[in-house]
Amino acid sequence: xxxKRAEFSLSYxxxxxxxxxxxxxxxxxxxxxxxELEQALDRASAQGGSLALDLTALRFMDSxxxxxxxxxxxxFNADGRRLAIAVGDDSPVHKLFSMAGIEERLPLxxxxxxxxxxxxxxxx
Amino acid sequence: xxxxxxxxSEPVRIDLPVDSDSVAAARHWAGDYADRVGxxxxxxxxxxxxxxxxxxxxxxxxxxxxxxxxxxxEVSGSSLLLAVSDDGVxxxxxPDGDGLGFGLPLIASVTEQYGVEKATDGGxxxxxxxxxxxxx
Numbered sequence: 001x002x003x004k005r006a007e008f009s010l011s012y013x014x015x016x017x018x019x020x021x022x023x024x025x026x027x028x029x030x031x032x033x034x035x036e037l038e039q040a041l042d043r044a045s046a047q048g049g050s051l052a053l054d055l056t057a058l059r060f061m062d063s064x065x066x067x068x069x070x071x072x073x074x075x076f077n078a079d080g081r082r083l084a085i086a087v088g089d090d091s092p093v094h095k096l097f098s099m100a101g102i103e104e105r106l107p108l109x110x111x112x113x114x115x116x117x118x119x120x121x122x123x124x
Numbered sequence: 125x126x127x128x129x130x131x132x133s134e135p136v137r138i139d140l141p142v143d144s145d146s147v148a149a150a151r152h153w154a155g156d157y158a159d160r161v162g163x164x165x166x167x168x169x170x171x172x173x174x175x176x177x178x179x180x181x182x183x184x185x186x187x188x189x190x191x192x193x194x195x196x197x198e199v200s201g202s203s204l205l206l207a208v209s210d211d212g213v214x215x216x217x218x219p220d221g222d223g224l225g226f227g228l229p230l231i232a233s234v235t236e237q238y239g240v241e242k243a244t245d246g247g248x249x250x251x252x253x254x255x256x257x258x259x260x
Contacts, residue, residue, distance in 0.1 A: 030151070031177045032144040060151070062173040063226035092166060099233045100226050 008033035016120035026057035029065035052119035056088040086115035135198040163204035167234035175208040183212025209249040
């Protein structure tokens, strides 16, 4: 029987009249689910524009997710594009970024809307 | 198995195949046990997730070779002891890795004590200690 706690879901949409991509993920992000996120990040990178990544509904994330987010941030920055990441307040994901000591290296936001506003603003 | 406030317990064990789905299975198993014995579930889940990921990614370079990852948990006084072992190739330098290397530092952040040893069969054993009755 599948443990529902591990269920991972991802949605991908264009926002801001197509100038930005919004990827929303929920459930648990680890080695078993990160490939789906990586594929979505590759797609957003190829699509152009900025990216908002909503992690606020994640129940769990480990270093597999950290790696995917960091590498994507480097790629977007190298292309002169912005990646905005919504992590919530005092969430497991926010705590993980803090523990890893990389909060200052990434554009983290409390809410999905704040991340979208930043991403769409950078896309103008 | 209920442990509650008992200061010792018989070890409990789970064996898992070497695949990416085992990371979540191990994490949930360990997290449920942590809840029963009053250890910090979030810390245990993260540490086990990192330890099992290390085994899956690094200890079995030949994906078709099979292998087993085992977890053993027990209560010892005010601590939860967890051991994650594999029968893989052991720890080796990985020059082709991307070197982000968050796994061990994250384990260090959430455990009272941890260590890695070479297993007698050539694999590795990571042992971790968590304090019971504390929530970070």
